[in-house]
Amino acid sequence: MQFALRRFGFLLISLWAAVTINFFLPRMMPGNPAILMLARFRGQLSPRVLHALELQFGITNAPLWQQYLVYLNNLAHGRWGISLTYYPVPVARVIAESLPWTLGLVGTATIISVGIGITLGIVTAWRRGSIWDNFLPTVATFTAAIPYFWLALILLYGMGYVWHWFPLAHAYSTSLTPGFTLPFITNVVTHAFLPALTIVISSTGGWLLGMRNNMIQTLGEDYMLFGEARGLPPRRLMWQYAARNAILPSLTGFGMSIGMVVGGALLTEIVFSYPGIGFQLLAAVQNEDYPLMQGLFLIIAFAVLLANFIVELLYGKLDPRTRGGESQ
Amino acid sequence: MNPMPEPSLEPMALAGPPKHLGGIWLGIMRRDRRVMTGTIFLGLFLAMALFGPLLAPYDPTATQFVPLAAPSAQHWLGTTATGQDVFSQFLYGSRTSLAVGFGAGFLATLLAIILGMLPAYLGGRIDTVFATAINVMLVIPGLPLLIVLSAYVHSAGPLTIAIVIGLTGWAWGARILRSQTLSLARRDFVIAARLSGESHLGILFSEILPNMLALVVANLIFAALAAILAEASLEFLGLGNPQAITWGTMLYWSNVGQALLNGAWWWIVPPGLAIALVGLSLALVNFGIDQLANPRLRTRAQVSPKQGGS
Numbered sequence: 001m002q003f004a005l006r007r008f009g010f011l012l013i014s015l016w017a018a019v020t021i022n023f024f025l026p027r028m029m030p031g032n033p034a035i036l037m038l039a040r041f042r043g044q045l046s047p048r049v050l051h052a053l054e055l056q057f058g059i060t061n062a063p064l065w066q067q068y069l070v071y072l073n074n075l076a077h078g079r080w081g082i083s084l085t086y087y088p089v090p091v092a093r094v095i096a097e098s099l100p101w102t103l104g105l106v107g108t109a110t111i112i113s114v115g116i117g118i119t120l121g122i123v124t125a126w127r128r129g130s131i132w133d134n135f136l137p138t139v140a141t142f143t144a145a146i147p148y149f150w151l152a153l154i155l156l157y158g159m160g161y162v163w164h165w166f167p168l169a170h171a172y173s174t175s176l177t178p179g180f181t182l183p184f185i186t187n188v189v190t191h192a193f194l195p196a197l198t199i200v201i202s203s204t205g206g207w208l209l210g211m212r213n214n215m216i217q218t219l220g221e222d223y224m225l226f227g228e229a230r231g232l233p234p235r236r237l238m239w240q241y242a243a244r245n246a247i248l249p250s251l252t253g254f255g256m257s258i259g260m261v262v263g264g265a266l267l268t269e270i271v272f273s274y275p276g277i278g279f280q281l282l283a284a285v286q287n288e289d290y291p292l293m294q295g296l297f298l299i300i301a302f303a304v305l306l307a308n309f310i311v312e313l314l315y316g317k318l319d320p321r322t323r324g325g326e327s328q
Numbered sequence: 329m330n331p332m333p334e335p336s337l338e339p340m341a342l343a344g345p346p347k348h349l350g351g352i353w354l355g356i357m358r359r360d361r362r363v364m365t366g367t368i369f370l371g372l373f374l375a376m377a378l379f380g381p382l383l384a385p386y387d388p389t390a391t392q393f394v395p396l397a398a399p400s401a402q403h404w405l406g407t408t409a410t411g412q413d414v415f416s417q418f419l420y421g422s423r424t425s426l427a428v429g430f431g432a433g434f435l436a437t438l439l440a441i442i443l444g445m446l447p448a449y450l451g452g453r454i455d456t457v458f459a460t461a462i463n464v465m466l467v468i469p470g471l472p473l474l475i476v477l478s479a480y481v482h483s484a485g486p487l488t489i490a491i492v493i494g495l496t497g498w499a500w501g502a503r504i505l506r507s508q509t510l511s512l513a514r515r516d517f518v519i520a521a522r523l524s525g526e527s528h529l530g531i532l533f534s535e536i537l538p539n540m541l542a543l544v545v546a547n548l549i550f551a552a553l554a555a556i557l558a559e560a561s562l563e564f565l566g567l568g569n570p571q572a573i574t575w576g577t578m579l580y581w582s583n584v585g586q587a588l589l590n591g592a593w594w595w596i597v598p599p600g601l602a603i604a605l606v607g608l609s610l611a612l613v614n615f616g617i618d619q620l621a622n623p624r625l626r627t628r629a630q631v632s633p634k635q636g637g638s
């Protein structure tokens with residue numbers, strides 16, 4: 001229980017840090033970018049919206065701590081501002097419409113890549129010195145160094161432009177009406193295939209290497225030797241003794257890993273014009289739509305921090321060793 | 329998905345740096361083909377960055393050639409949509425991309441040393457605060473933060489990009505250096521130095537730091553790798569200065585110039601492949617750094633396939 005409370009405390013601290021970074025960044029920048037943005041939109045926006053923007057970006061005479069409180073209050077009440085790109089649609093609605101696409105894409109791709117990566121990590125560690133063990137870790141090191149967006153471009157070129165196997169962009173064909181019908185679902189899946197493949201190829205290598213390292217450490221434990229001496233079948237030793245103990249530690253640093261995957265997924269979405277958070281983030285950046293940009297950064301941070309919190313809780317439940325000491 | 333193994337608690341080879349570092353490295357390279365490949369590739373890329381402008385056949389900004397020409401004897405990597413020579417851009421780009429990568433890597437490592445080691449050595453409440461800050465920085469997604477930061481800065485040049493990446497990329501290194509400092513600070517030689525009246529900073533930099541040099545170098549390597557990837561991503565999104573010639577801006581222009589639609593693969597493949605190969609060679613070199621730090625790994629050239637089935 002104390003462990004859960006401590007993790008919850010860490011979640012709150014990191015959420016607060018993300019919000020505070022968001023608040024101070026535009027205020028610390030030289031030549032206040034928000035003033036430039038506001039100057040550009042003067043005359044196009046209603047005075048009320050302009051006033052709200054001034055409050056949001058601190059172009060008022062109010063003291064900083066007061067601005068900070070107003071900002072926190074607005075966030076807590078779901079007033080995330082008005083998007084300038086999609087004026088006058090509120091930021092919260094743009095996020096609500098694009099978030100499901102990203103969650104679906106990243107969620108599916110992560111489950112697949114964790115599954116493949118961990119399985120291959122187990123097998124390569126078990127067969128140390130074999131051809132697979134010489135080959136796969138090197139390939140994994142290479143794929144981990146490939147820029148996501150470049151891999152996306154290459155896949156799009158080969159399987160989209162040259163061979164016409166998959167659609168070139170968007171999440172579904174505009175000729176279809178969204179709904180739970182078979183044609184629509186197949187359409188969505190074929191559109192998501194290449195972006196998901198990009199994420200899977202780029203992120204599997206990291207899981208493989210991490211799992212292989214832990215597995216090799218586990219193989220050196222005394223209970224493995226004991227199991228071998230008892231004459232247990234190798235298959236049982238590999239899965240029930242070694243793999244089960246090696247899986248949990250390979251999830252340490254999940255927060256950072258998932259953060260990296262999400263970052264890569266944002267770039268992948270941009271290449272495929274996939275209507276998720278990353279695509280909107282680029283639109284916000286290109287249109288200097290700071291309210292939308294801030295909202296998107298916050299929702300990405302929230303999602304990653306929450307996912308990390310959940311995994312840490314599960315981790316603590318499954319592995320009592322982590323509950324004791326301060327996690328560091 | 330931790331690119332860097334957790335620190336082994338073995339102290340580096342006793343008492344000070346070894347005399348013939350180059351000789352030891354040669355030995356490691358001879359034993360381990362991965363390290364050999366990585367060192368050769370990295371050397372090639374560094375040479376390319378240094379001498380690229382001398383080797384480039386044309387001015388990378390000249391637009392006088394036939395647009396979107398496929399690779400030929402005149403243009404080894406073809407031309408861009410505005411009739412620029414891709415090979416010349418590729419050579420010039422290596423310089424900026426590697427400089428930004430290693431520059432940002434240095435900055436991140438420096439911050440990691442300061443923020444990771446100092447509080448850990450001092451201990452107490454300061455350490456708790458900094459350790460929490462490091463962990464928070466680790467879980468806040470890096471690329472979105474970089475995108476937002478660069479958007480405020482407005483078409484940042486390579487130097488600004490390097491600074492921004494360095495300022496946001498120190499957390500992983502700080503965490504690793506912190507845990508190693510915690511373990512070294514309790515060793516006899518540190519306690520002896522403290523009893524002999526050496527100052528805190530003196531102990532930190534003359535007793536503890538030399539014993540984690542390999543860890544620092546490994547951190548530098550991974551910080552540089554992450555920085556090269558981050559730089560390319562930001563520039564691909566158009567957040568850098570599009571007039572600068574780097575591998576990232578090449579990819580940005582190839583995307584803007586509809587390289588895919590025109591089938592100009594020669595414009596897209598070289599910069600991305602080069603980034604991936606630099607990353608691979610850095611990771612391979614790091615296998616050698618591991619062996620430098622932990623001599624026990626060196627003796628075991630071939631891993632004994634004791635465990636497992638046929």
